[in-house]
Amino acid sequence: MCELFALSSKISTNVNFSLNIFARHGSVGGRTVDGWGLAFYDGRDVRLYKEPEPAGQSDWLSFIEQRKQLSSLVLSHIRRATQGGISLSNTQPFMRELGGQAHVFAHNGNLAGIGQRMAGRWKRFQPIGQTDSEIAFCILLEALSPLWAGGAVPSVAARRSVIQGLAAEFRELGPANFIYADGDALFAHGHRRIQQDGMITPPGLFWLVRTCGASDELAPASGVRIGIGDTPQALMLFASVPLTDEAWNPLQEGELIAVREGLRIYDPDMP
Template sequence: MCQLLGLNCATPTDATFSFTGFCQRGGATDHHADGWGIAFFEGRGLRLFVDHESAADSRMAEFLRSYPLKSRNIIAHVRKATIGQVCLENAHPFTRELWGRHWVFAHNGDLKDYQPHLHAQFRPVGTTDSERAFCWLMQEMAKSHADVPSVAELTLTLRELIPQVRRFGTFNFLLSNGEALWAHCSTKLHWLVREHPFRQASLMDHDWTVDFAQLNQPGDRAAVIVTTPLTRDEQWTAFAPDELKVFVDGQPLG
């Protein structure tokens, strides 16, 4: 199984602290050593980094930990391969274009015998069940809406589509179009919001403590979504099984 990390922020924010701890789970403090990736939205643009090496050992991951790219929506993934070989095309996150926007998706879980019918516009490049599920979600969302829908409309559509994939197995995922971040939990996912008054936090997987009050302004806010809590001194909330949450401007809607 894999692990997920997502940030949805009110203002452009770097993920250096969270990503540093998260990378250790890619082969150092945990066994998710079969590739990794991270995507940063920048306006309508997207920076995507993927690697088939372990995140704990990757020179590219080391570079990103010391080069703080700022974004309002970030999705990262460390992989433990179960379906699909260890190679670059099977590294998450995956990206597609829909309605003139980049979409980014990362998945944790196994979907057994999952072979959905896919049209020409959305086809997987690699061999993972995860990319197949992403392509199907994109295909069905495109069929459901003739033009760019609102976040609320997309959330309703996803609530209808997710059970059709979920019945094939474990379907924890993060999805973003740069405007919002959707997080679905079928087995394990946690979240918190960092906002004023900011406090300090200490990573579980790395010897690093940060005082966020020294780094943030009162208007800053960041929602952090992760498979297993990253810090030992913050209050994380567990998702309920089969819960879908959408985050906008660093806070959950509804």
């Protein structure tokens, strides 16, 4: 299955990837990488890099590392194709505009028959490629559109309600782990994934909180390096499998977590 990673932080930080290492971390049977993508939020917009080929063959990663791109909201996806051919249009993360904000989505799993079973649930937002993941994203944005129509950022509670309801429908079709950001908050949903024993069971995502300064080598063995520096920092990380030997927390089956500036949003009524 695919690999997901997301970071939310209080202070913008430098995140670099060795994606060929990251792709092997937690993979079952060393399957071929069919594409990769990185999304770095920069204000209301996003620097999106993605290619429909193995990361080890890409010159883009050297370019990204040399730029030392700073961001407080980062999403990454390593693709192992299940639906749709190997092409740029089928490579995640996907990005669309809604309410004057850049929205980014990446999914891990296989939502069998979503195009037929949820036909007619997307109108304004149309898929460019052929993946189940992009259809799910279009359906999600269509459902969220009324909340963004007023010109202001809707409450987390309202957004969470819509996302949680759709996530439950997605789970009926297959593994539905996803990370979704709208420029204000990051939402992570855990379900099931292929485990090392080959069984499809929970957990599908893990999370970790860091709230203090640390070294520039947060998780080098997993292919992810995060430059934290000396300033006290709040970080929340999500990954398909734990990236370090620390005590990562598994998301429960069907659990949805909302995060802003590196801190989990517990109060459903928080704006």
